[in-house]
Amino acid sequence: MPDLYPPVSFYYLVSFNGVGDKTIDTRFQSVSGLSAEVTTETYKEGGENRFEHILPVRSSYSNLTLKRGLVKDSDLIKWFTDTFDTMQVQPVTLDILLLNEEGEPLVSWNVVHAWPKKWSVSDFDAEKSSIAIETLELHYRTFSINS
Template sequence: MAKAPVAGGYYPPVGFHFKVEFVGIGNDNDIRFQSVAGLTVEYDTESFKEGGENRFEHKLPLRTKYPDLSLKRGMLTDSKVIKWCLDALQNREFKPAQINVILLNEEHQPLKTWNVYNAWPKKWSVSDLNAQDNSIVIETLELSYNYFTVN
């Protein structure tokens, strides 16, 4: 099927076609998530006041900081990722992992990959259970990590 021409020849990728790989941990179901949040990097800064310059302060970059990674999905009853998470949260067996968040195109080929290093589970939560709602149970993983690279 031919694609319709797009003004400027470029059409931005969609944000709903992605997978999350837990290197060496997950199974086929563990790549499916509803949402990924926290792929952000920013610099801490230090202000420097220059003598005689009253119009502004210099801001100098110090170190980068990365917020926690938040992953949401419908709860799985047989998940190696949740076993890895619970080993850390219940047994204090922390085994940092590499996680790859991969944005896919319409042919399911990688467009962009975020390689998240030394991730470990900080929090696991399950949505409220309510007999009056007709909704699936959502589990949320919050992971701390050192840094990520983008390919």
């Protein structure tokens, strides 16, 4: 029997294939950027002035953004800094799994050919009592959805 309610979005897991095996690198505060869009091209037909043809050209994907509390010892951050230091990109595949209340996958996204694009840390402010958040931004080629 199918579920009548949509799943919650706060119980998930991110798994990097080929970047260490520390469980700390699977825990993120937020994941965003799983989106696809078809870019289009406009074609104006001679003699037809009522409309323009809009044709699909290719799919494009936004960057994947992962946020978490700042981690000192991380294979994931080493992968990022190695990329920034040497400019040798080592793309990986990663899985994002949305879990049910038993911790079993409901839906998963397989993100292909992901590589580090940007790393940043939140502002340090003595007037706020917040934790330091690091933001990891990845470029990726495509993703597939598995349910």
